[in-house]
Amino acid sequence: MYKVLVSDPISDLGIQQLVDANDVVVEKNTGLSEDELVAIIGDYDALLVRSQTRVTDRIMTAGTNLKVIGRAGVGVDNIDLEAATQRGIIVINAPDGNTITTCEHTFAMMMALARHIPQAYAKTIQGTWDRKTFLGVELRNKTLGVLGMGRIGSEVAKRAKAFGMDILAYDPFLTQERADKLQVKLASVDDIIRNADFMTVHTPLTPETRHMISRAQFEVMKKGMRIINCARGGVVDEMALVEAIDEGIVAGAAFDVFESEPPAQDHPFLNHPSIIVTPHLGASTVEAQENVAIDVSEQVLHILRNEPFKNAVNMPAVAPTVMNKLQPYFKLGETLGSFAAQITQNAVQEIRIDYAGDLSEVDTSPLTRYIVKGILARHLGGEANIVNSMHLAKTRDLNVVVSQTSATKGFTNLITVTLVTTQDAEERRVAGTLLAGYGERIVRLDKFPVDIAPESHQILISHNDKPGIIGRVGTLLGQNDVNIASMQVGRKIIGGAAIMILTVDKAVPKDVLVQLTALPELNTAVEIVLE
Ligand SMILES: NC(=O)c1ccc[n+]([C@@H]2O[C@H](COP(=O)([O-])OP(=O)(O)OC[C@H]3O[C@@H](n4cnc5c(N)ncnc54)[C@H](O)[C@@H]3O)[C@@H](O)[C@H]2O)c1
Numbered sequence: 208m209y210k211v212l213v214s215d216p217i218s219d220l221g222i223q224q225l226v227d228a229n230d231v232v233v234e235k236n237t238g239l240s241e242d243e244l245v246a247i248i249g250d251y252d253a254l255l256v257r258s259q260t261r262v263t264d265r266i267m268t269a270g271t272n273l274k275v276i277g278r279a280g281v282g283v284d285n286i287d288l289e290a291a292t293q294r295g296i297i298v299i300n301a302p303d304g305n306t307i308t309t310c311e312h313t314f315a316m317m318m319a320l321a322r323h324i325p326q327a328y329a330k331t332i333q334g335t336w337d338r339k340t341f342l343g344v345e346l347r348n349k350t351l352g353v354l355g356m357g358r359i360g361s362e363v364a365k366r367a368k369a370f371g372m373d374i375l376a377y378d379p380f381l382t383q384e385r386a387d388k389l390q391v392k393l394a395s396v397d398d399i400i401r402n403a404d405f406m407t408v409h410t411p412l413t414p415e416t417r418h419m420i421s422r423a424q425f426e427v428m429k430k431g432m433r434i435i436n437c438a439r440g441g442v443v444d445e446m447a448l449v450e451a452i453d454e455g456i457v458a459g460a461a462f463d464v465f466e467s468e469p470p471a472q473d474h475p476f477l478n479h480p481s482i483i484v485t486p487h488l489g490a491s492t493v494e495a496q497e498n499v500a501i502d503v504s505e506q507v508l509h510i511l512r513n514e515p516f517k518n519a520v521n522m523p524a525v526a527p528t529v530m531n532k533l534q535p536y537f538k539l540g541e542t543l544g545s546f547a548a549q550i551t552q553n554a555v556q557e558i559r560i561d562y563a564g565d566l567s568e569v570d571t572s573p574l575t576r577y578i579v580k581g582i583l584a585r586h587l588g589g590e591a592n593i594v595n596s597m598h599l600a601k602t603r604d605l606n607v608v609v610s611q612t613s614a615t616k617g618f619t620n621l622i623t624v625t626l627v628t629t630q631d632a633e634e635r636r637v638a639g640t641l642l643a644g645y646g647e648r649i650v651r652l653d654k655f656p657v658d659i660a661p662e663s664h665q666i667l668i669s670h671n672d673k674p675g676i677i678g679r680v681g682t683l684l685g686q687n688d689v690n691i692a693s694m695q696v697g698r699k700i701i702g703g704a705a706i707m708i709l710t711v712d713k714a715v716p717k718d719v720l721v722q723l724t725a726l727p728e729l730n731t732a733v734e735i736v737l738e
């Protein structure tokens with residue numbers, strides 16, 4: 208039974224599929240402190256959060272069974288991604304489910320700002336009928352600057368067109384072609400600051416976006432600009448904004464997010480006559496909360512059940528079509544990595560992976576993770592997984608060199624894994640393919656062509672190609688009650704170096720390997736265990 212902890216308020220309807228799953232137990236326990244979470248997290252396989260729970264390194268260290276952290280929303284700034292990656296914990300989010308809701312909140316804020324709605328409401332309900340103070344402005348014919356043209360920024364731009372606004376847009380990934388399609392003008396941050404009447408930010412908070420609108424930008428800003436932030440607190444420098452409003456540079460601001468949430472009681476935004484605020488409500492609609500919870504629950508189930516999943520934040524994104532193509536190779540990749548590592552006795556300094564044939568046409572990086580995991584698992588065991596394998600390789604100064612070639616080398620697809628060791632740059636090589644109708648096959652071991660169906664227990668023997676050796680090996684294994692299921696021999700020249708691969712029915716005792724190595728004309732005998 209997998210145990211899932213829901214530590215923030217998440218839509219009941221959204222997590223229903225987890226609750227209904229017969230291999231999952233869901234427990235809700237919200238509002239816990241870090242210490243309280245540390246005390247209980249060891250029992251759980253998955254943690255589901257919104258933005259309140261701060262998932263720290265300490266919590267993950269205590270979460271010894273934790274396989275996945277699901278964020279019901281977009282921003283993962285409340286999760287220590289580095290720590291999760293190091294520990295091999297997959298972090299997933301729900302990037303699409305709250306886009307429209309947050310875009311609509313941005314418009315609610317923009318219009319409330321243009322027409323002073325919160326301030327007018329507050330006065331009206333106090334009994335003051337004030338029709339002079341709250342003179343607003345139209346959106347029509349105004350210029351809207353959009354910083355960040357991802358999912359939400361693009362939807363905001365589309366709707367702004369309907370209000371008759373001109374749009375200046377900046378995003379490091381915004382191409383002229385896409386700008387034309389969205390009918391926005393490609394602009395720089397500086398263009399936006401100098402020319403926009405309204406400016407809305409839709410970027411994540413990164414070292415680059417932190418305070419991207421600050422004192423220097425306010426100094427050259429178009430007078431009377433109105434600023435909206437429904438993205439992340441800190442993209443606009445809060446203190447510099449208050450100064451710019453008080454100096455008459457900025458006409459007003461509408462903020463859903465704060466540099467520190469909730470803001471302190473004496474935060475200058477609160478009760479400022481030209482600033483309206485909401486308590487991080489951008490994603491808070493029934494629809495969005497259901498959407499994000501459904502999305503994240505679905506992926507958590509896939510991860511717990513070891514099925515293909517999407518929306519991992521600490522792994523590269525891969526298109527579903529590519530993933531479908533690669534998926535049949537994952538087991539083979541891990542097997543090749545594991546096989547190569549087990550036949551390599553010296554320390555490895557470089558991993559070379561060559562994808563040939565069909566596999567040269569796709570982004571094979573997810574498959575590389577499986578191969579590297581297979582290699583590292585020999586020494587790191589369960590610590591290595593597909594989330595942290597590349598990271599672990601890097602921290603161990605292991606160079607991973609990947610190449611792709613369309614040349615088929617006699618197979619429709621071929622994966623060759625070469626381990627280069629620190630001992631005179633010795634190379635050990637294993638190649639495998641997925642044969643239609645036959646499944647995974649190892650087709651090359653070092654310089655020898657072979658045809659092996661990978662099994663749980665195998666013995667790789669290197670010997671001199673001399674008469675009688677096969678018989679001696681068979682007799683010795685028989686005397687030690689090790690049954691041979693199949694055998695393959697390979698050699699390049701008669702009487703030269705040769706290999707023998709035996710598939711056996713059970714684990715081979717160490718002393719039997721020692722006895723094998725002592726046989727005349729036999730050089731090495733290594734057991735290979737595959738999962
Ligand atoms: N208020 C809320 O409740 C709420 C709800 C949903 C999302 N969000 C936040 O809104 C933001 C946008 O969400 P999204 O789903 O559109 O994300 P997204 O990833 O689709 O878009 C973010 C865009 O910002 C761009 N960007 C990055 N650095 C930039 C820079 N220096 N200048 C300009 N653009 C830059 C990226 O290229 C990307 O296109 C995120 O911070 C997210 O966490 C807030």
Ligand SMILES: O=C(O)CC[C@@H](O)C(=O)O
Pocket residue numbers: 257258279280281282283305487489490491
């Ligand atoms: O969970 C929330 O309500 C906030 C969501 C929002 O900030 C996000 O990044 O998705």
